[in-house]
Amino acid sequence: DLLISQIAAGEVVERPASVLKELLENSLDAGATRIDVQLEEGGVRLIRVVDDGGGIAPDDLPLALARHATSKIASLADLEQVGSYGFRGEALASIASVARVSITSRHASQSHAHRLRSDADKAEPAALAGGTVIEVADLYFNTPARRKFLKTEATEFAHCDEVMRRMALARPDVAFTLAHNGSAKRRLASADFSRRARDIIGEDFFPHARPLDATAGPLRLSGLAALPAYSRSGRDEQYFFVNGRFVRDKLLTHAARQAWADILHGARHPAYVLFLELDPAGVDVNVHPAKTEVRFRDARGIHQFVFHALQRTLATPLS
Numbered sequence: 001d002l003l004i005s006q007i008a009a010g011e012v013v014e015r016p017a018s019v020l021k022e023l024l025e026n027s028l029d030a031g032a033t034r035i036d037v038q039l040e041e042g043g044v045r046l047i048r049v050v051d052d053g054g055g056i057a058p059d060d061l062p063l064a065l066a067r068h069a070t071s072k073i074a075s076l077a078d079l080e081q082v083g084s085y086g087f088r089g090e091a092l093a094s095i096a097s098v099a100r101v102s103i104t105s106r107h108a109s110q111s112h113a114h115r116l117r118s119d120a121d122k123a124e125p126a127a128l129a130g131g132t133v134i135e136v137a138d139l140y141f142n143t144p145a146r147r148k149f150l151k152t153e154a155t156e157f158a159h160c161d162e163v164m165r166r167m168a169l170a171r172p173d174v175a176f177t178l179a180h181n182g183s184a185k186r187r188l189a190s191a192d193f194s195r196r197a198r199d200i201i202g203e204d205f206f207p208h209a210r211p212l213d214a215t216a217g218p219l220r221l222s223g224l225a226a227l228p229a230y231s232r233s234g235r236d237e238q239y240f241f242v243n244g245r246f247v248r249d250k251l252l253t254h255a256a257r258q259a260w261a262d263i264l265h266g267a268r269h270p271a272y273v274l275f276l277e278l279d280p281a282g283v284d285v286n287v288h289p290a291k292t293e294v295r296f297r298d299a300r301g302i303h304q305f306v307f308h309a310l311q312r313t314l315a316t317p318l319s
């Protein structure tokens with residue numbers, strides 16, 4: 001079973017940033033309004049995520065680390081309508097097979113917290129005011145071959161920071177902090193989308209950014225799209241979210257690139273933060289465990305809608 005978990009981990013736990021993504025999604029699924037992240041050595045030595053969410057009842061703690069134990073879907077039919085980020089129930093089990101994991105949690109119904117370590121079989125009492133603290137230490141300590149594929153501390157930290165940026169853009173209502181090796185890197189107060197986008201993308205994006213909000217039947221595209229005058233070397237600011245999840249999708253990127261193609265020249269890249277919303281039944285988020293790929297039922301219709309909505313926005317003169 002450990003071997004199966006380690007193989008599954010190869011899909012989910014590519015690097016510290018993929019661990020961080022899973023932990024952040026769990027905190028958001030638990031209704032957290034504030035999430036604090038502390039990393040050490042690019043997240044390889046330690047990833048600690050502290051949230052103020054609903055917590056885990058003591059009886060459920062061992063389940064949190066068990067394979068295919070998810071509290072989020074009860075039937076296959078639910079899979080079509082997943083509103084939560086997680087639904088496979090294998091992230092924590094996979095992570096625990098390649099790192100030392102400790103979960104400390106205090107469920108609202110409990111007078112104190114409990115802590116379970118992945119190398120112990122019983123939870124112990126612990127002190128915590130509320131919410132959940134998950135620590136993932138020594139990633140790949142037992143699979144040295146994988147450890148060799150990790151990049152420098154700075155690179156792994158940059159990937160973790162990118163995961164934070166995506167989550168922070170998707171959930172401006174949630175407060176986030178990020179620290180690396182004891183020094184504060186990000187401090188994001190709960191805000192509206194526009195404020196959050198300024199915090200994440202930077203002020204220089206805004207003079208060139210246009211808000212858009214287009215709907216067609218069950219489809220909605222909203223967010224910000226920057227005109228070509230905005231360009232920053234070395235960094236692609238292209239964020240697409242589908243029903244709240246960050247995605248990297250060929251169809252959407254292509255539709256965007258095409259909308260910009262007429263007005264964008266040379267090495268400049270389109271810059272945007274866009275949210276596509278549609279009926280969950282029209283999109284399959286189940287393509288890959290890392291979940292940045294999606295498949296649309298009506299690919300053609302989506303492409304046209306996104307292309308036209310962006311083209312219209314870009315063609316409107318600045319007021």
Ligand code: ADP
Pocket residue numbers: 022026027030051053054055056063064065069070071072085086087088089090091092093132
């Ligand atoms: P999934 O998210 O797909 O259900 P995970 O392996 O990521 O599976 O998590 C397993 C379970 O652990 C979740 O279903 C949830 O019940 C619980 N859990 C994990 N992290 C948290 C958290 N931060 N707060 C509350 N519950 C959590």
Ligand code: MG
Pocket residue numbers: 022025026085086087091092
């Ligand atoms: Mg999860």
